[in-house]
Amino acid sequence: MRYEGERFHGVERVRELETPVGAAMPTRGQLRLRLFGVYVCSFLAGILILLGEQLLVLDIPFKKLLTFSLPASLIGAVALAFFLAMLSIWRLKPVFRMNSDVPSSEGDASEAAKALNRLLTHPGELLCGMVGLGFVYTVVFYWLESQYAAIRHDSLPPIDWGVLIGTIAGEISLFITIGIFIFTTIRRLLLPLVLRVQPQPGQWDGRASIASPLIVTYTSTFLITVLNLFQLAVIAKGSGEPQSPLLIGGIALFYFMLGTSLFGYVTLQFRQELRSLVRNIQELSGGGQKLGSRMPVVSYDEAGELASAFNEMQSRIDREYDSLEKELKLAYNVQQKLLPPGDLTIGSYRIAARCQPYSNVGGDFFDVVMLGPKSFAIMIGDVSGKGVPAALIMSALLLLFRAEIRRNGNPAEVLARMNRQLCEAMGDDGAVTIGVGVIDTTSDTVRYASAGHLSPYIVAPNGSVITVDCSSLPIGFDTEVVYQETLLQLNPGDRFVLYTDGIIESMDGSGHMYGFDGLEKEISSWKPCDDLPQLVDEWLARMDAHSAEGKDDRTIVVLELVQAYRSQAVQREAISSGHLSELMPSSFFSNEWSLRSRMGDERGIAEQIGSFITEFWPETNLHEDVQSAVAEAIMNAMEHGNKLDPLAQVTVQAQIGSLLAVIRVYDEGGGYFPHVSRDETEMAKKRESDDPRGWGLVIIDSLSDYWATGRDERGFYMELYFMRIMNK
């Protein structure tokens, strides 16, 4: 088990364990050293108590103690500490193995269970061991003392068993004191390791009770006090002199305080564990912890089992959440696929649309639908409410809109029909604001109708902003609502801006709303530029950087009538209109090819089309011109349309008639504005640039009689026209 970061639902999940005592994880060497240190300190404390007793209670001269008792005790203490350290290292071997290796298999899991068991039972083992060892040590000590006296031929008084038992009782109490020191300190020392080896569900058979350590500590401290007082009474009886009540009271008070301190310490530890447990539960229920957080299991008792059970429940919730998250992700993908590409070019128009759902799925939507060679529709909508219900309504309405707008391109009528259908389907439960604009690319007009949607703006190239006012009810309220249509005239360079309330209601860090003023100020500051999508993206990124976490979906649709392209198209049409209108392609050959966007592959298709020109128009010398122009158009489709994505297709349609050949090259991209320069200064500048490129369109423009770009249901295309003229 590890507590490093984990990937979860694409979110960096960190298992933050709160240790109730804030203990840090010791290394193996540190642990060994600390174990030995704890044992030595515990024994030294015991020796100090013993020394105090012998000096104060038994009146043994310090000099005498120095001869044997004290050195023997010190040596014995260090030897015992060393022995206990070895014992601990041996018993905690599974833990040391865990310390070096991260468990990953089932075998490791059983090893972890063993390590946990050892960690939790070891303090108790030490306490029991100390009591037993104390008994043996005391007996051996007195036996050795008698043997030492016999060797020195000292005359020993006859054994007074009462005194001996009293002394042994006192010394055993000393060992219990040391034992309980060790018990509490080792429990504290091993706590970080218990945190590392978290018990799993099913490992709780035979766990201890929360009361056990309390009872052990309480009993031990009670025993210590009683045994010491017993020892004092025996000594007083043996000496025949009454002991000073002050001394008895002092000793009783000392042991009482010692016992109370230990008992209080153990109780405090439990209190901290329980408080940590409660705090963790509160944080988890209050959402203060991240998903996947686990509660530390710090004891092998009821509190630990409660934490473990809680963790199991949390795991189950996480799994459920995980599954829900995956489904929402899937729903998000489906929803995103329903929306058209965010960057589109249609004739002289460029569209940059962005839809940012607040959560995984949203209720905002937009659409762009081609209605014929000379018109298309744009739409923006906002379903009231959020989450899955809003997303479902959004998806249904998007499909409904596509069907309705193709049936009748009148925006007010489309809204009325969508309104009736939504009212019938949802009763009063659905309210959706929608704005629909139908753009006529020949007159550059927009027929706009709104169903309760926020007023769009028309922004002129000089930055002046016109608000298109149109008030009406959202769809889904009343079946009888009649929607009004407004006819708007766009001029080259104008931008028609549609948005949802998520943009307006964005809050900055200080709680200030972005508002209509913020939006108007922003869009009026937009200068004419070549890259509208980048302009919109940069603005949204700026908004993200300054605004607090949003609470609603944000959608923006910007339609621009591109000035430069519009003028070029008009110019080209003026040059060519005289010829083209007279020449209907009485087709006697047509063919279609598809190829992947791999530079070099264009040559084969271009050569085939060139050879068809030779075949059908044998008297002309156009085949090389057609071949080069088509190759350049295919390369543009690969590079500018499909962005050289090797999986994206380019489709080439060739239609060769008796007088006219039309070659149309489709790509899968959002469209691009072909910019051709006829200005010699600009051409010279291009030739002198470090990376002289962009000759493709110059070649197409020079070799073909006419060319245009457009969009239909198959995607964005460039079409080239060649006339059957000799000696071109």
Add this chain to the structure above:
Amino acid sequence: MELPLVIERRQFPSGSVLQLRGDLTKMSENELLDGLAGGLDESVRFLALDLTGVSYINSGGMAVLIRLARIARRAGVHTFAWGVTPHYEKLFRMVGLTEWLMLYPNEFAVMQRIEALDL
């Protein structure tokens, strides 16, 4: 499929001839510029491109030729070419490549011109 560009170099007293075969596209940029860099030393004053073996040139290839001729001119080297079909000659004129690259009908004409310049 695109034919890779193969370059052969030969020297004449005051310059180099690069004989190109294959397709001249954006993909051949590195080969061609490397071929140029390897042959530019102080003794070279003229660079002649034999394009007789080049069957396909697209706008990417023309951009490469412009770069090549510009680099050569900066190094004080005049660039000539022969073996260009009338169609590609038309395209070269369209994009202004002929301002950087002097086109001649054959090697003899190029060498005559170089000799005249060299005197």
